[in-house]
Amino acid sequence: MNLFIVNSSIGRKLVMSITGICLILFLTFHMSMNLVALISPKGYNLVCEFLGANWYALVATIFLALGFIIHMAYAFLLFLQNKKARGNNAYAVSAKPKEVEWASQNMLVLGIVVAAFLLLHLYNFWAKMQLVELMHQLGVNVCGDALSKSADGAYHIAATFQDPIYVILYLVGLGALWFHLTHGFWSALQTIGFNNQLWFNRWKCIGTIYATIIVFGFAIVAIAYFVKSVCC
Numbered sequence: 001m002n003l004f005i006v007n008s009s010i011g012r013k014l015v016m017s018i019t020g021i022c023l024i025l026f027l028t029f030h031m032s033m034n035l036v037a038l039i040s041p042k043g044y045n046l047v048c049e050f051l052g053a054n055w056y057a058l059v060a061t062i063f064l065a066l067g068f069i070i071h072m073a074y075a076f077l078l079f080l081q082n083k084k085a086r087g088n089n090a091y092a093v094s095a096k097p098k099e100v101e102w103a104s105q106n107m108l109v110l111g112i113v114v115a116a117f118l119l120l121h122l123y124n125f126w127a128k129m130q131l132v133e134l135m136h137q138l139g140v141n142v143c144g145d146a147l148s149k150s151a152d153g154a155y156h157i158a159a160t161f162q163d164p165i166y167v168i169l170y171l172v173g174l175g176a177l178w179f180h181l182t183h184g185f186w187s188a189l190q191t192i193g194f195n196n197q198l199w200f201n202r203w204k205c206i207g208t209i210y211a212t213i214i215v216f217g218f219a220i221v222a223i224a225y226f227v228k229s230v231c232c
Contacts, residue, residue, distance in 0.1 A: 012074045012081075014191055014192070015071075016188070018192075019068075019070050019074075021188050022067050023071065024184075024210075026064055027181075031214050031218055034221045037153065037154055037221055038221060038224055045151060048151050048153035052129075052133050053134040068118070076108070079108045107180065107183060107184070113173065113176035117172075120166075120169060120170075121170075124160045129151065130150075132150040157225050158225055158228075158229065160225075161221075161229065162226065166222075167222050167223070170222050171222070174218055177211075178212065181207070182207055182211045185203070186200070186204045189203050
């Protein structure tokens with residue numbers, strides 16, 4: 001049986017789970033990398049320079065982009081499938097069961113907010129760093145100042161988070177990411193097969209702690225650089 005056919009609900013959930021776990025692993029790496037900027041801006045820039053527009057970083061970027069697109073596409077397919085399955089009963093019940101979490105009810109909306117947050121993040125960092133280096137390597141004429149700062153990640157963090165509007169937007173996006181991860185973490189493991197009764201609540205607890213660590217790691221960098229810009 002092919003689990004990945006369009007009409008297979010199990011296949012869609014499995015694809016979403018696998019891509020979701022891959023994206024969580026990337027978030028873990030990205031968050032850990034960002035924390036370096038708090039300890040040593042020079043060290044953070046060395047990491048940015050190491051990644052840059054090298055072939056392995058570009059391959060990873062392509063796979064991440066595909067993973068995110070597939071994850072969102074299957075989320076929409078599952079949403080439409082569930083909506084179709086409910087049919088005329090979609091609005092019959094106004095009260096939600098207490099055991100159904102808010103994040104579980106609003107995963108699609110949270111995903112859209114996270115996607116908008118990602119676009120903002122790409123604009124502020126990826127477009128000014130890896131994309132600039134890539135364009136230069138392809139022979140596209142880019143501003144000399146932009147090229148010289150393309151590997152200066154600490155500069156871009158400071159320039160972005162000196163603006164309180166960006167800090168607020170990032171914190172809102174991170175809040176949506178937290179809700180999305182707290183449900184997505186244990187839901188993905190449950191879909192893959194780690195769904196026995198003993199570990200169900202444990203995975204939920206672990207997922208909440210893990211999501212909190214990831215979101216806090218991102219948030220503390222934004223807040224610390226904003227405070228630094230105000231105090232200095």
